[in-house]
Each structure stands twice: as C-alpha cells, then as structure tokens.
Amino acid sequence: MNDEIKSMRLTDFVWFQRGFDLPQSKFEEGEVPVYGSTSILGYHNVFKVKAPGIITGRSGTLGKFQYSEIDFWPHNTTLWVKDFKGNDPKFAYYLLQCLDFTVFNSGGAVPSLNRNLLNAYVVNVPPLETQTRIASILSAYDDLIENNQRRIKILEEMAQQTYEEWFVRMRFPGYETTRFDLETGLPEGWEKARLKVFCELIMGQSPKSEFYNEDKIGLPFHQGVKDYGFRFPAHKSWSKEGNKRAKANSILFSVRAPVGRLNVAAEEIILGRGLAAINHNDGLNSFIFYQLQKIFFEDNLIGGGAIFASVTKNDMERIELIYHGDLAKKFNDFAYKIDNQILNLTKQNQRLTEARDILLPRLIMGLIKV
Incomplete structure (x- = not known):
C-alpha cells in the first residue's frame, strides 16, 4: 500500500x-x-x-x-x-x-x-491530489451511465407520446379521413376486447427453494418488481427448476403490490409467484407494453380505480385493450426499434456498472496506481 x-x-x-x-x-x-x-x-x-x-x-x-x-x-x-x-x-x-x-x-x-x-x-x-484523480476516473463511468439513462428516458417518452397521439388523442396516420363509430366511440374498424382475446398470459409459480442458487446454474429467477431496473430486470439469483417461464421480450407484470408495475424480459427467465408474463398472439408486444403502461399510470391501480394487494389470472384477463390490426402493427414496428435501443443502452450500463464496481475498491485501496 x-x-x-x-x-x-x-x-x-x-x-x-x-x-x-x-x-x-x-x-x-x-x-x-x-x-x-x-x-x-x-x-x-x-x-x-x-x-x-x-x-x-x-x-x-x-x-x-x-x-x-x-x-x-x-x-x-x-x-x-x-x-x-x-x-x-x-x-x-x-x-x-x-x-x-x-x-x-x-x-x-x-x-x-x-x-x-x-x-x-x-x-x-490517500492525499487530496490522489483522491481527486480517483474520483475523476470513477466519475467518468458514472457520467456515461447517467447519459445512457437520460437517453433511455427520452426514447421511452418518445414511444409513449407517440402511442398517446395515435391511440388516446386519435391523431393516427390517416385519422383525417377516418369515420368514428357513434356506438363505441372508436374509429371504424377498431375493436375493444379483454386482454385474454389478444394475448397469452402465464402466471408465475415459485420453484422450491432448494433449486435456487447464485452460481448461474439454470435460468435467471425473478420473484417480483423489487429486482427490477428502469426496463429489463437485472437478476441476482437463478433456479435449476421452474415450469413457469417468460421468453425474451415478454412483458412482465407484477401481480402483487405494487400491482401493475411493468417490465420487459431481456432473456428467458423463470417467473416467481409475484410475476406474470404477457405475450401478444401476433408478437406485437411493444404495442401492448405501451398500452398497458398508459393504463397503469399509477402503481397498484387496476380496473375501476380499485386498489389491490394482488390480482388473479381472471383479474388480468379482464383488462380491456383497444386494437386495430394494421395500426397496431405499424406502431409496434416503430416502438420495437426504440425498445431495442433501450435494451442495448441498458446492457451498456450493466457492463459499465460491473467495470466500475470492480475498479472502485482497487482504486480506493491503492492497489492500482493513478
């Protein structure tokens, strides 16, 4: 030293x-x-x-x-x-x-x-001069991470605002010549139906505790929203067994308080009891994600303004969605590209965080010269 x-x-x-x-x-x-x-x-x-x-x-x-x-x-x-x-x-x-x-x-x-x-x-x-150099090195990592987080937020807002422009304010491409159905209040050709009509729903079921490990054996295991970041959860434990799984790009939905918290699986994971996975029947998960994000603008809010500590499969299947095939696909193509950028930036931040965390104690302890 x-x-x-x-x-x-x-x-x-x-x-x-x-x-x-x-x-x-x-x-x-x-x-x-x-x-x-x-x-x-x-x-x-x-x-x-x-x-x-x-x-x-x-x-x-x-x-x-x-x-x-x-x-x-x-x-x-x-x-x-x-x-x-x-x-x-x-x-x-x-x-x-x-x-x-x-x-x-x-x-x-x-x-x-x-x-x-x-x-x-x-x-x-160490002396002040060395302190300042160490802080500068580590701050460079944090600055990159923070910049990526700002970019992620801008991208997410861009997709959400486009969703609201098209599907809430009804100013979608071609809206000027579109007729509205007076009975439903929706543009002609649109439909409103419950989630179970458009999507496959998988409710989580926690595997037995003896299958858990931190040695990366099996698949990443997620129990609930506490493990999540902004998007794409970072996992800390794995399980060697578990039949309830979400595939990459599945929408993750918290079924225990705070009910309605959303995330996206970056890879195949095992679902714990606090999670459900949602997949659109035609693969339009980005469209469904932003619609659900608009519906669940407040934590714990589901259907009719009632507050729930947890929800069942039946509760989730009753969530009402609006849908128009061509427009939903057009929006999904747009949002999917944004979601891929968000995923790439998230992965960059994970690598930057890991590198910083390895470097931090070595610099602090004087094991690396600065």
Whole structure:
C-alpha cells in the first residue's frame, strides 16, 4: 500500500449530521431535492444544505449513498456529511460505498445506524491530489451511465407520446379521413376486447427453494418488481427448476403490490409467484407494453380505480385493450426499434456498472496506481 495513505477514524475523514424534519404535506413547489434514505422523496422550494453532499439512510436500508451536486434538503430519516474535513467530496462518496455499514446496525427488526459507532471504523485515505484523480476516473463511468439513462428516458417518452397521439388523442396516420363509430366511440374498424382475446398470459409459480442458487446454474429467477431496473430486470439469483417461464421480450407484470408495475424480459427467465408474463398472439408486444403502461399510470391501480394487494389470472384477463390490426402493427414496428435501443443502452450500463464496481475498491485501496 502507498506510504502516503493515512489510516484514520471515519469521523476524522467525514462528519455525519442527522437530517431535518419535513412532512410531505409541507413540501412547497420548487426544484430543491428532498433526499430520503434511498431516493429523492420529492422537491421543495428551500434548501437546508449547500452542495456537494452525500446522504445515507440512518434507519431501514443502511449503506446506500446518494450524491447531490445541487443544494438539497436531507430528510430526518437520513444522515448527511456536514464536514468533509478537507477531503474530495466525490472521493468520499466512492470510499463510503466500499464500507459495510451493516456492522453499525444498532436496531432490532429495523436496522438503525448509530453515529457513535462510526468512530470505531478506520479508513485508509490517500492525499487530496490522489483522491481527486480517483474520483475523476470513477466519475467518468458514472457520467456515461447517467447519459445512457437520460437517453433511455427520452426514447421511452418518445414511444409513449407517440402511442398517446395515435391511440388516446386519435391523431393516427390517416385519422383525417377516418369515420368514428357513434356506438363505441372508436374509429371504424377498431375493436375493444379483454386482454385474454389478444394475448397469452402465464402466471408465475415459485420453484422450491432448494433449486435456487447464485452460481448461474439454470435460468435467471425473478420473484417480483423489487429486482427490477428502469426496463429489463437485472437478476441476482437463478433456479435449476421452474415450469413457469417468460421468453425474451415478454412483458412482465407484477401481480402483487405494487400491482401493475411493468417490465420487459431481456432473456428467458423463470417467473416467481409475484410475476406474470404477457405475450401478444401476433408478437406485437411493444404495442401492448405501451398500452398497458398508459393504463397503469399509477402503481397498484387496476380496473375501476380499485386498489389491490394482488390480482388473479381472471383479474388480468379482464383488462380491456383497444386494437386495430394494421395500426397496431405499424406502431409496434416503430416502438420495437426504440425498445431495442433501450435494451442495448441498458446492457451498456450493466457492463459499465460491473467495470466500475470492480475498479472502485482497487482504486480506493491503492492497489492500482493513478
């Protein structure tokens, strides 16, 4: 290890402060992010802390860090770095991610981060110049990942807006000369029918626990929405057995709370009890995906505005869809190309994340010269 690297207590490296109370009912419209323990809770018109900042949860989920480059409000469920003690803030953010904060759990059923225990943690810290170089290397990966995420969001919005233009506002190609059926309210030649008419539905069934593994034996296994990213779920476990499967490009639908969360399978996977797979009979899955995304614009919402903790196969088969063969195919051809771009960008981000995560501890520990 480099002789210039100094060992010190964590509290001599950075100093944590408890966040500030702000009930959601008190949020005022603004652009200041209010950070919770794992994500942004919303936005407010007043900040409490000037950027840059590092925020982590003080109860519940421990060891997940967020970095803010703009002034922010850390919620009272969090701890935030009040004093960087002259260290590079971005380097501190990366170093903290290498630590196992679960050892600080002073709670019972709900983990709680005890600040008094932080003093016992010893970290190895290089000189400021080295900190800045390490932060720059790792930030380059994060910048690429963030740029891809922005591109994914733009692509998704493009497809969704086109869907709404054609199938909600009814401004589809040729709409100017199309007649509407006064009885149904739909353009002539369109139909409305339940999901079971157009699609095959497979309900998940979790395999026995002895078949699970993390050694990539068998097929990726997914239990529910908690494993998912923005699109195309990233899997953490595999199963050697399981008859309920989704093929690549299947629409994944959460049948347990939050009901109606959607995703797309990037490969063949085994479906757990919390998931169902949907496939259009003629392969128009992109068309169905964006229609379902429009229907389930709120988590847990299914049919008639009722809230469900879970739904059955019958509940799902009753979901009403609108359909026009030629137009649905035309939209699907357009959206499928977008979905492929989203998949490719998602895979790029997975590779970038893996490379960064391999590099991070080696740089932090001084195993790689910078």
